[in-house]
Amino acid sequence: MAVLQKTNLDNKHTHPRGIENLVKQIQTYYPSADLDIINKAYTLAKRAHTGQYRKDGSPFMSHPLCVASILAELKLDLYTIVTGLLHDVVEDTSVSLDIIKEQFNDTVAFLVDGVSKVSQINFKNTQKKDSENMRKMIVAMACDVRVILVKIADRLHNMRTLVHLPPEKRLKVAQETLDIYAPLASRLGIHSIKVELEDLAFQHSDSEAYYSLMKQIDSEKKDMEKYIAEVIHILEKEITTQMNMKVKVTGRPKNVYSIYQKMITQNMDYNEVYDILAFRVCVNKVEECYKILGLIHSLWKPIPGRFKDYIAIPKQNNYQSLHTTVLGEKGKRIEIQIRTHEMHILAERGIAAHWKYKTESWKNKTTLDNETLKQFNWLQDLVSLHRQNTHSGEFLESVKVD
Structure with a gap:
């Protein structure tokens, strides 16, 4: 077991080594944030992922840190960033959802559970299967859009490091990204991530065409x-x-x-x-x-x-x-x-740019205001289509239409 550096959670100006850059990112848009919860999440995640490594040989903890950084770039709330740090602990370590709830709160536990459930969706490259999986994603998003924002950030970092996977796996993940994640990012209005996902997926799904065009x-x-x-x-x-x-x-x-x-x-x-x-x-x-x-x-x-x-x-x-x-x-x-x-x-930044930061929201639950929810009423329209058992092709197209 690696020896963890002791963290003084009573001093919000003292941060564990490894999250200094993340802390700086958050402070650029929320300078008065109480960052104890970030320190706590990082310490728990690092301890839980000790001994785990990514395909490129780097410590696994580098991944949740990068996911949290992407969420901070979108200027999202602390609970969403905490979820980015913890999003793999329930699925990949011995840490239970009850521990998350006990050490943090119901909101963080709900978000981590939501991301874990989305991660378990078994994508296959058939229209019917893609439609069913997209339905599950839409339902998760309707419960709390932050679940999908974390999952999109997770997919973006995985796409940035996709080169380390075997060719067959790269092709599968790239196609999922074009079929599911890039359209979702577009629907949420996050153009910067949508474009990067598309280009990375193109690079790995048809490398010959990609490099020919780039040349x-x-x-x-x-x-x-x-x-x-x-x-x-x-x-x-x-x-x-x-x-x-x-x-x-x-x-x-x-x-x-x-x-x-x-x-x-x-x-x-x-x-x-x-x-x-x-x-x-x-x-x-x-x-x-x-x-x-x-x-x-x-x-x-x-x-x-x-x-x-x-x-x-x-x-x-x-x-x-x-x-x-x-x-x-x-x-x-x-x-x-x-x-x-x-x-x-x-x-x-799309829907992320609408997030309302109120003092009580940071302490309890950060939500979108009613006006913003009305502006994104297409989400409820998609949920309605899902409940109507719309034909697979029609449902997928309704998600992908800009």
Whole structure:
């Protein structure tokens, strides 16, 4: 048995070695947090996982630490982060749910139990089986969405380290990720995680296509970077000169899986995909979005049928932004998204960005407010579909629709 460093849980400024970075993450958005519960969860998890190792040879405890870190990046509540640290102890160690309840509380025990039950779902690559498993995930999410947020964070870290598994296992996990976890992340509006899950799953599910496409994208990297800088300079200059607004303009190639999907669905080669570059303009007020849209359309010719107003009519996952595709500099097609800074936070963090931190919530139970639950009413719609015994294919599609 490894000797655990003694932890002084009475001093909230003293943290066990190994969680310093996690503590710093939490303090960036909750500086007054009582972190004793984090220390306690880390100490219990480390003791429980002593002697266990991951496929890459690293101590198993590195995994729950990384899961907790992903949850902290989403700025979630302490109980969710504690669940990230403890999510494997009931399933993989001698620690019982009763011990979790005794040492923490009913909420943490409920969340850990929920994640354990979701982890036991036996995924198989058939539409009927996928539909049944997705139903179970939706029911778990309806009970407390934090269960699925922890599971998505768990899957993201496993995907980041998937290379250490045998090829057959990698393929199975990657396909599950494309079929189940990426659509769930999308439905929850967590774009940053959805994109990373898709690209990692693509890399392992069809490595030949992935590396072939990456090679083509990399061959144009310098030209892309130069073009992106040029477009950003033009936009910033024109917006500042004509509108005197403070904006943030960024540009990037679209994620590799979305490019691949376009090639497949539209039966085209990479060099036939024109709108590979996407730009984003973030502003302070909603009315500024429409003003900048007009300016952009005066600079570059818009492509007919490629304008979408997700501000007036948000997506089901609450995503808001203006999308337009124009013939930019040198006649290249580029997509430009225009949104407020608040909309951008919601687009990246989704439902996690709505979490309400109230003093009593940190001590007892952290919940989403009623307004947010109404905004995510698609979840209740999916539960209703589940109860109606909807056909497998229809149910899966209803989950995957953006």
